[in-house]
Amino acid sequence: MRIFLAGATGVIGSRLLPLLVGAGHAVAGLTRSPEKAAAVRASGATxxxxxxxxxxxxTTAVVDFAPDLVMHQLTDLPDEVARLATAGAANSRIRTEGTANLLAAAAAAGAKRFLAQSIAWSPPAGRGDAIATHESAVLAAGGVVLRYGQFYGPGTYYESAPPAPPRIHVDTAAARTIDLLEAPSGVVVVVDPQ
Structure with a gap:
């Protein structure tokens, strides 16, 4: 399968990339950082x-790659958990404008499948509308919404101890995402068993 992975160098994208390539998929990894492009190429992706x-x-980039599936793993979150409370507007923009642009690009490219990251917990006040808009747009396009629990493990906000549920180890989340590449349209909750 040809897969366009948006957010290829993020916390989960960096784990998905080698799994997708290792499974034999042709992958294009989107990053906004020229410095991180080498990591995408090193994994065997474009x-x-x-x-x-x-x-x-x-749209031009996605059409040029001609993917079967577009996967939205983009977030706009700070590296430090202490700054998380002030990052809402930037992440909401990814969920609304970023999602709209990715959906339009996927449609223009004729991609048959679309998977998008979301969250399995109630968002902080003022952020629910952006998440609802994001999920509704993905579902209206026949896509799959992946509601992940809070990530824990290396490279996450919770490296040494897991957060309260809903949660999922980031490596487990990546592995389970690979199993969902052909899931039917709808919402899938990806969390640790409780």
């Missing part, structure tokens, strides 16, 4: 350096 907010350029 690096695409582009900004998701440039809709026209993004």
């Amino acid at each position: 690096a695409v350096v582009h900004d998701v907010y440039d809709g026209e350029g993004l």
